[in-house]
Every structure is written in structure tokens, then in C-alpha cells.
Amino acid sequence: MVAAIADDHPVRGSTLTLREVSHRFDLEGQPLPVLDRISLQVGRGEFVALLGPSGCGKSTLLRLVAGLDTPAVGSLLMDGREIEAPDPSRVVVFQDPTLYPWRTVWRNVALGLEARGLLRTHSGRIEDALRLVGLTGFANAYPRQLSGGMAQRAALARALVNDPKLLILDEPLGQLDSLTRITMQGELVSLWQRAGFTALLVTHDVEEALFLAGRVVVLSQRPAHIKAEIANTRPYPRRRGDPHLAELRHEVLAHLGLDATW
């Protein structure tokens, strides 16, 4: 059924709702509050970027969305249903690529299909994903033979083969050199437009957030709460030199308290 919908509508991502989500960790017996009443509504097929200082709780928030942890307070819903456990419709690209060192790149990318028993029927997707991230020639290489950026691209391919409804990206391009990074940003936009999934991206890079996202959510220092939400309605494909983006950039930096250097 999902496949049938997919053929009719290019937009088939899911909606995501965060209701008053708070979370804390225990650090040597002391409670460490990390998230402070975060409420967020992400529409079907929307691309939302999260920006915030290091250690404020962005990765923690993404783990909650993925269903890997449950929040201390509040609830998270995907398509109106509570998120209780990980599900292959929500795929995460972690901050650290963490490929399985005992598997070749091809077998790493195949992981999701294999786990769901789809490898036999859908193995063609693996080639497509590898081509998309430019790793066709490295299908049989082991992770230790890859550079940091290549490993990160392989991790991206490992997520994309699963055709997610919600793609959760935790600084997926952080380790790439600036040239590859620009290329991959463009690829990500066109992929998102083609596949129509909902995307939630964490990044440190204000330009990247503005180039990719339709909305930028600025988080405060830990414990993170939402400081501002900036809509970015510029049509795709965007141009990096767009003066409107430069204005938005200034606004975002002001929310982060970094506009003095601008």
C-alpha cells in the first residue's frame, strides 16, 4: 500500500510531532537536564534543520525521534502514532559513520535490506545508493580502507537504500571536505525532492542549514529549548550567493549570539 501511494504522490514522508519533550541524563548521580520542553511540528515532506551549540542536546533529540531512547517527559509522534521503538521507516545517519569493520562497503549498505529480508528482491538499490554517493568503485573495500569522508558517504548510502519516510541526519556531512560537501548538499536536495521523505537535519553549519532546509530551528545552550524558528521559503534549487540567504544567515547568527563577528 505504501508503495502504491508512493507512485501517485511525490510527497510521502511522514509527519512528526514533538510535544513538550524533556530529557535528562544521570551524570555521576547528578541529574543532567538536556532537553527542556521542546515542541515541534514537522509537516509531510518538510526539510527541517536543527542548529545549536555543541553539547546542547541535538543528538539526544534525534535518538528520541529514532525511538532508541524514550523521553523523560513528553511524547513524540510519527504520523499521529507514538514513537516507542526503532522502526525502519525512520532511518538515522549518525554523527559517527560507524560502519561494521567486518563487512565490505557493499555489505554495509546492504544491512537494512538484509535485516528486513529484502536483500534478494531489492539488491539493485545498493548499486544505486553507492552510485549516488560516488562509491561505486569501492563496493568491495573494507571500512578501514576508506577515508573519513568516504566512510561518511557510505553511511549515507546505508541509510538511503531503505527508502525511509523520515530521514534523520546527524551532521552527515561533517567530515567531508568543503568541495565534496557542496556536491553532497546538492545531491541531498535533489534526492529529497525526488523521494519526498521528511528530513530532520542537525548541523553546525549555518550556510548548510539555509541551503537545505525549509525551516531552521535554533536551539539554546543545554538544557536545549527552542530559541527561534526561521522559515526559509526560497525555492529550490537554491544559489549559495543568494542575498536573501545572507540576510537569513545574519538573523540565525543573531539568535546564536554570534552576530557580533558578522
Next chain:
Amino acid sequence: MSAVIDEVSRPQKSGFGVFARPATRSLIGGLAAAAAWFVAAALTAFWPDKIESDWAYTGNFAAACATLAFALAFAAFAGIRFTVFQRLQRLSPWLLALALFLAAWEAVTAKLGLLPLPFFPPPQAIVEVIIDDWGRLAAGILASARLLATGFFLGAAVGFMTGVAIGWSRLAGYWIHPVLRFIGPLPATAWLPLAFFVFPSSFSASVFLIALGTGFPVTVLTWSGVAGVNSTYYDIARTLGATQRFLVLKVAIPAAMPHVFVGLFMGLGNSFAVLVVAEMLGVKAGLGWYLQWAQGWAAYANMYAALLLMAFLCSGLITLLFRLRDRLLSWQKGLVRW
């Protein structure tokens, strides 16, 4: 693999590597080794034995040394034309040392009689044992190998599954861990009197003991391997829709494999120790039993022969395990070589 060895050995100028060209190096090294074996052969054949001694295989031993010497000389010359023989160059320092050792041994035993008999027989006495008593020795090797293989595989399999169970399941950990803590450190041989009494045959008792000696390190290392798996590996698999079964079989076990192999190596070492003790004290077959029997008859040459074969058996099995590891864990870099 040999390419790696070559790369390692080249910059170190091992052996006769100080000579510039590989062909020259191979020729000089090979001829030196051949000369040493000729010396050993000549010394054995032409230097009369100490009076009152009577070694049956002196001529055969000398002939064997001479044959090896001829073969080495031939290989050294062949190395000029065929690079295959140049590979032998790596071995020639060892071959030379071995020949000198045998010659010295021959001199201080059969020729000069400096070492007391019967504790230190000359090399030809060991050749004599291997030729005259090969039937019993071969039967001993077979019996030992059979016992060792049965016990080792049983122990490794049970240990591996127990280790995965403790590493994975809290319940299994709760019940098995204390037992392991309490009984595991006890040397398997401590169970020997009890085992021979409880089990129907000395063979089954020894299998149990060897399995116990193998199983403990395999269990502990498999367990620590599974427990130490990077938790992000599980997170990734879980977000991609992995079942518990997939997490165990495709994530936990492959990630723990390097640890498992450390356990297997330790287990194999333990199993040798238990094997020999069990054969000496209970089983009426095998190399350990032969060793004990030879000592009872003061047949020291037989003892040396059995020891030599035992060393070949053990190091052969360790080598086999290393090969298996290199094959299964080829994704790892910087493997320790044997």
C-alpha cells in the same frame, strides 16, 4: 602472505641479505647450508664412535645428512636460474644452524661421550626409534589427535555458546556467571581423579577434561567480546529494522570474533596440557602415554622421539588455527603473525 613476509624481511637484511644481488645471496646462503650438512654427515660417518658403543643407524643418519646436503647444493645452483629456489634463501641460516647443532650433538654424545648415557642419546638413536618403532608412534599420534580433536571441538562449541548466552542474556549471566567465577579458575586437571572415576571410560573422561580446559577461556573471551561490542552497532541495526536474532548472529558474534579467537588460542594451549597429563595418568594410548611408558623402561631415545612428534603436532595445530583466523578475520589489519 609471502609477499608480506618478503616486505618485512627485506629492509631488515635478514640472513645472508647483506649480499647485494638476490641470486648471489641465494647461492652463497644455500652453499653454506649445504657445506654445514656435509660436515655433519662426514663427522658422523668418519669419526669413529666412542669404544664400547654400538649405534645401529649411524650410517643411515650420515647418509640422510649427506642427501640433504646434496639437495641444498642443488637448490642453491638452481637458484641462479629459477627464482623459485631463491625463496629458500630465507631458510638457509636456519638450516645451517640446525646442521651445526646436530654435528655438535653428535660429537658430544656418540663420538666423545661427554654426556651421560642413557639420558643423552645421539641423533642416530632417535632416528632408530622413529624407524623401528614407527607403528607404535603413529598409533600414538592418531590416538592423541583423536582425543584432542574431540575434546577441543566439544569445549570450543560449548564455550562459545555459553559465552554468547552470558554476554547477551541477563538471565543466563545471572546463573552462569557465578558458576564460571567459582569453577573456571580451577585447573581442569584437578578434576582428573574424579573424572576417571565417574566416566565410563578413560577416553570419555579425558574428553571431558580437555573440553573443560578449552571451554573456560573460550567462554570468558567470547563473553567479554560480546559484552564489549560498540553499542552504536546495535543502534544502527535496530533503526534499520533488525530482529533480536539478527542482532546476535550478524552483529554481536562477528564483532566478538577477534576475542573469540584469543579464547580459542588459549583453549588450545590448555588442551595440550590436559591431554598430556590425562594420557600419562589414565589413558592407555597416545603420545603422552608413550612418553610415560618410555620413561618407565629408561628408553630415553624413545622419549625424545615422542617429544619431537608432540612438538610437531602442537605447533601444527596452532599454525592451523592461525591460518583459520587469518582467513576469517582478514578484515582486521595488523594481524599478529606466527
